[in-house]
Amino acid sequence: MKQNSLARILVLLIVLGLALSVAPQADSLPNGIIGQSEKGCTCHGAVPDAGVTPSIEGLPTTFNASTTYTLTISFSGGPSGQAAEPHNLGGFNLATSSGILEAVDDTVKIEGDQATHNGIDDDLDGNGLQDAIEAGGEAIISGNDYTSWLVNWTSPSSGSSTFTLAVNSVNGDGKASADDAWNLMSVTVAGPSTGAAVEELQSADPFVVLVTLIFVSGILLAAVILYTFYRVSPDGFNWESFAPWITEWLTSTDHKKVGTLYFLAGFFFLGVGGIMAMLIRIQLAVPGNDFLTQDQYNQFFTMHGTTMIFLAAMPLINGFANWLIPLQIGAHDLALPRINAMSFWLQPVGAILIFTGVFSGQAADTGWTGYAPYIVSETAHSGTTMWVAGQIMLVASSTLTGINFLTTICSMRAPGMGWMQMPLFTWSIFVANLMLFISIPAWGVGLIQVYLDRTIGTAFYHVASGGDPLLWSHLFWYFGHPEVYVVILPAFGVISEVLSTSARRSVFGYRSMVYAMAGIGIVAFIVYGHHMFTSGMSPTLRFVTMLSTMLVAVPTGIKIFNWLKTMHKGSLVYRTHTLWALGFLVTFTLGGISGMFFPSLAMDTHLHETYFVVAHFHYVFVGGTVFGMFAAVYYWFPKMSGRMMDEKWGLLHFLTAFVSYNGIFWPMHKLGVLGMARRHHTWFITTDDYTNIPAEMASWNMFITVSAFIFFFSNFILVGNMVKTIVSGEKAPADPWGGWSFEWMTSSPPPTPSFDPHNPPVLHDANEHVATEPTIFGQWFESLMMPEDETEGIH
Amino acid sequence: MxxxxxxxxxxxxxxxxxxxxxxxxxxxxxxxxxxxxxxxxxxxxxxxxxxxxxxxxxxxxxxxxxxxxxxxxxxxxxxxxxxxxxxxYEPKATGAPFRNIDLRKIAMWVFLMSEMMVFTSLFSTYIRYRLGIPNCEEVFLSGEWIEGTSVVCFEPAAHLIASSWFHLAPGAANTFALIISSFTIVLALKTAKMSNKKYADRYEVELSDVHSHRSRKVAMFLGSTLFLATLFLTLKMIEWFVGFPTPGPLTELNHGHSEIASLYSEGYTIHASAYQHHAYDTAYHGGHEIPHDSALYSMMQAGTHPGGIMMADIRVGASTFFVTTGTHGMHVLGGMIGLSYMTFKGLRGGYGPSNAVSIEYFGLYWHFVDLVWVLVFPFFYLF
Amino acid sequence: MGIASAAFESLWNEYVLWSALVGGFTFIWMAHHSLTYRSKDGDDDWVDVDGIEVGVFPKHNDNITLELAWTIIPFILIVYLTWISWGPINDVWADPSDPASQYGLDCTDPAADSNKCHHVIDITAQQWFWSFDCGELGPSLCDSSQYQDLNGTTVPVLSLKEGEFYLANLTSLDVTHAPWFVEFGVKEDAVPGLDTQVWIIPTCEQADCGGEEGESTLLLCTEYCGDDHAYMAAIVNVHK
The missing domain is CATH 1.10.287 (Helix Hairpins)
Incomplete structure (x- = not known):
């Protein structure tokens, strides 16, 4: 009883603490909700300067409905005071959130709904003197020869109006340069507060949308958890029963519970990342869109990438690894259960750190690759430091995971299971974790360097002091490339399991599958330079990397052909997981092929940083890893939950998701080649003045956006299926699909401990002539080991 | 139990x-x-x-x-x-290649592999910058600087620390401290593993008292290790921030200086964008004449260089030094935290032959920390 | 109008051809097997070829000849694709101080061959605009004095002559940027603290010099550099 109330209090505190830490900060107004002319006056190459003072005169304190006011826009300060003649002194851009602007004289023009100065280029030969005067004529007066202008504003019938004024102070030479200076101001005027007026609809700030959706998802998650608890014990739906139940989940070190926690986190963030993707796609649906400001867009694509890779893909993979590795090798749990729980809990706390920026509107905007020196520059957002801190926690989490799985797989296999008798999923997790925990500390060091640069002010990436941006690139990609193989290899393992079970055959070429994975694991470390072909890295390194990258296609190809041959003379049964595995074969092959274009250096110089890259990596990430995870869900969910999923819903999910997914990413190949760059807030179409993406090709962006929405919502079919299954699915037998590995020996769901540690299962082998002794390599390795001391006597 | x-x-x-x-x-x-x-x-x-x-x-x-x-x-x-x-409960591995080896020992080795990657990356950073940014001494002697304007150059901490035996004293003491601490941890393990009979004979103790006596002896060795680790960090802090006075009779040997300045007081910090040191002062140059074969000397003779004291931006060199040695220091601190627990457990009678292997796991970590220091010390303090 | 450059296009076409062949081969194989080897009557009617049984490692299913075949044949294809990619590398990274390279020496260098020499221009990147410096080059070879409106931003215009070789020295004053000459298919990072270079070979196939379509080509920034990264563009004109 006493323990129960203590647990209760602690749980309350933790929940409160988590809630508080997640609550929006006091200063939650994002910098950047300015509305239209977010671009300010960078148009003129000027630098922001507080010495330039803009002003708007003539605004009433409260406006009357539908009245015209004459406003005087002016500025003082800045380099315009140094101009020798009253020419090329400055410019302005005035935007208002409501009401209509009109010009009073020729010095002002209205563009769309904004007012700006009317300027003529009166110095075509660029020598600082007006051409007209040089030709002996009269000086031309143009709108940019002034420092004040008149604008008429007709007020709306109600509401309030916010004016945003950007002014540019030019030093008279007519050249855009950093000698010019600009500043922004914003003022709001309220209108008549009569109740009868119609409220104008304000468009929702995308950040508010995102944060709201995150909260909604969190509430949904909590609701699901409570509902599950209710179903588990309908009579015990009270605090006395809840506290131990939730405590069990918060403190468990059992690999199955930790695996489930990883799934919850992974699916939650898959949704959040998807929401961000939807917002990005709305912005990119049409050219010149301003649904998101640049500032917001940059944060969104950064957080989308970070969330999807580190908070969705890796946890989902870890979820399956946690659940299945002990089961597949016949162990009762992982080697280090408490450290395993530690690996998990570092993730949600790290995620909170990463997301603090989202709640304050100053999320990291560096791209998930976080290149130096931007990441340590002052122009990067303040949330970047928290992003780095959260990533450091995730690095710790991954390192601990790697240690745990490596130790477990090396040392806890059941009798009869030599290295060449492990299921291929186990092999894939082994190679993936080996790559992960060797590569991630390098990035961890880079992150610590950036964290220290941004906090205490070390100079690792401070260019003026000799810091080298390429150092970050090397440290990052030394991790970054193995990382992408870390996320794809488990999908390979899943596909091997799923296809072989569906076809009722053992995987074709087991040994070469193992060697191919090992080969990929090793080659991964020497190809990372292919992300740096245009970076100014030494040409020799670039060339070597080209060769090694081309080579990596060979083991990958071997695996694909082996999978296809597995179906030969099989009896393929089509279940949802089968469909996803075949879908994976299509999309991953396409993704792998598109990847082959990059190591060809002369093509890389065109394709790098375009949507061709985006298409490629989404084909291998989503079409590879995520589809592999979907196949894994349909394959192993019955084992984990004890209930069978609905195959009809599964088919519907597959059809809608697979088709819409290709609709999203296939057109991106062409868009990239034609000139659509990635990480761009908006894109350009061919006009009379210049060539870029043809307008008819550009409309594919709208098609992509629509497909994205279909894909996003189609995945709710899967979520719904999982919930429905837990609630009312048919009971699952131990081995619904006819698999051979140990997890199919246990009940569905498996008991705890999964196997009796003193009586593990024994793996038999259907092959004749099975080696019972280790190979020469194994024997040599064993001879290096020192046997344990026989203790001199126990007490 | x-x-x-x-x-x-x-x-x-x-x-x-x-x-x-x-x-x-x-x-x-x-x-x-x-x-x-x-x-x-x-x-x-x-x-x-x-x-x-x-x-x-x-x-x-x-x-x-x-x-x-x-x-x-x-x-x-x-x-x-x-x-x-x-x-x-101390499970052992099944199957090749680690058959019958303690699981937790395998895990510790695997962990140390990842730690090796951490220090490798720190060393890579150091080597890249050390070789890529011109050395301050070389820049000084090349004459390509003017008094009052900061030049970017790499100033290795060794330039300050290895300049005299006194400066080197804390670092050398630290090296000995760590090496001896690796020895004391082995003693702790050896004592913990000793069988009851052997222990009773060796230390003339009743068989029934062996367990608590042995455990306390183990705690003594663990405590010594902890003491040496604390000494390590203390000397490091003194070296970095505090400095220490020259022992009276040895002042003569220290060029008459009564104090050995800390790195901080000499201006060697991560924020040092305007670092000036008497070693880069043409009037002093650390008490030696400027080499006659250097460009600076020729320029000064020819009158094309006014001399003076060179101002340098040494932030990158200082950052690599403090962060690398600091990371090592953090690992020592981590070890100290573990040692506190183990000493406490030893005093409470927690160690004996059945669980002596826990000390071995820590010992592996501790030897690794020692090994890293043996590499850090020459690369950062001597060279 | 071609994409990027002639070298790019020929490589592209070759790669697309082989991709189509490999992809087609894979998908036809997959379609065939996934249809032909379906189980006839569901779960219970299947021939146990490999001894699939729970707790038993199944019989090996391999064929060394086939495995070698699809190791060696793709390897040969890879070698071939690498080999054809080799040559065009010279286009991208010719050594500017090598008189024997296809772009020769700097035209202002007295040792340069006037029929095969290159012009040096400077491109400076900063947040968030480009600056072009034609140096001593005359206006017919290089002009950087104009500005143009591009979707609401004012961007600099660089005018180059077709058929000439240009070497651009890239520097950055703050963070890393990268100019992408979209229609010429070249880009290189402008890294602060590092001097990088990129070869620009403007032709009228790519730029449609004064033709029906938009006669100007775009230069876009392709290394994320902050807020106005998307607007950090320039216009590149090519004239005869």
């Missing part, structure tokens, strides 16, 4: 500890959750205290303290579960 704190832990081991290890590793523990939350608070608060190289909000130090406290609570929970560990 069995604890009688909780009456219902037989069927329900508490997630707060203590734990009955005959059942295997703990199935439930609050430690991971609490430690993660603590680390999150710590990193968050630390980034609020320091922003952009300056102290932005000293008040956030309370957050840093809170983070450390929460981490400590988590660690205490962990240790509470571990305290009763007496070797009854």
């Amino acid at each position: 069995s604890d009688d704190h909780d009456h219902d832990y037989d069927h329900h081991p508490s997630p707060w500890g203590p734990h009955d290890w005959s059942h295997g590793a703990p199935h439930n523990s609050f430690a991971p959750l609490v430690m993660s939350i603590g680390i999150g608070i710590f990193l968050y608060a630390l980034a609020s205290v320091f922003v952009g190289g300056e102290v932005a909000n000293l008040g956030a130090l309370s957050g840093v303290m809170l983070g450390i406290i929460v981490i400590t609570i988590g660690l205490l929970i962990w240790w509470r579960q571990d305290m009763s560990f007496d070797g009854t």
